[in-house]
Amino acid sequence: MAISEINKRPWANTPPARFDIVATYFPEHTAPEKPGLKLRPGLVLSVLQGKNTGAYACRVAFGTKNLKIMDRSHLDIIVQHARDLPLLGLHRATRFDLDHIVTLPWAAEFFGCWSGRPTPRIGALLEVYIREYAYLMMRRGSATNKQS
Numbered sequence: 001m002a003i004s005e006i007n008k009r010p011w012a013n014t015p016p017a018r019f020d021i022v023a024t025y026f027p028e029h030t031a032p033e034k035p036g037l038k039l040r041p042g043l044v045l046s047v048l049q050g051k052n053t054g055a056y057a058c059r060v061a062f063g064t065k066n067l068k069i070m071d072r073s074h075l076d077i078i079v080q081h082a083r084d085l086p087l088l089g090l091h092r093a094t095r096f097d098l099d100h101i102v103t104l105p106w107a108a109e110f111f112g113c114w115s116g117r118p119t120p121r122i123g124a125l126l127e128v129y130i131r132e133y134a135y136l137m138m139r140r141g142s143a144t145n146k147q148s
Contacts, residue, residue: 011119015056015106019125019133020044021088023114024104026062039112040064041089041122043077043096048103056106061096068095075099075136077129089123098136 016022024042041063048057067078072095079085080093104110111120125133 009108011113011121012107014119015047015049016044016058016121017124018044018046019130020121021063021090021123021125022058022060022111022120023117023122024060024111024120025109039114041094041096043125045101047106057103058106059101059103061098062100062102063094063096065092065094067093072097074139077125077133077136079129084126084129087123087126098133098140 020043022042022044023039025037026040026042042060043063045059045061048059049055050057061077067080068076069078069080072078076098077096078093079088079090079096084090085092113120114122
């Protein structure tokens with residue numbers, strides 16, 4: 001199927017919102033021993049629109065099941081409470097790595113639908129996690145300012 005045909009998905013004209021959780025192809029590059037891209041959760045941090053083209057792109061934080069709680073809880077959004085997982089559309093505990101952010105065109109080449117879903121959008125952050133994100137970004141900004 002040609003890329004132009006792939007991008008004619010019904011959802012391609014309706015971008016996600018900030019803090020939506022979407023199914024995206026990560027990693028962007030594959031290792032030779034593990035060929036093929038896999039759909040993984042990603043956290044949309046911002047949605048951009050081209051002035052001339054009108055095309056959408058999303059800044060997305062990589063989601064992983066490798067929680068690294070001791071090392072990364074003060075740096076990343078970690079969703080691990082069983083009651084929150086289905087509300088966010090997640091199947092397992094997930095860490096959104098705020099050091100691994102990419103900007104991807106909102107197109108079927110980079111986003112896909114999990115089984116039974118009509119769009120790549122699988123959920124959205126709850127308010128408690130949005131506040132945690134704001135706090136983490138404030139701390140990261142403070143740390144950067146102290147180093148200057």
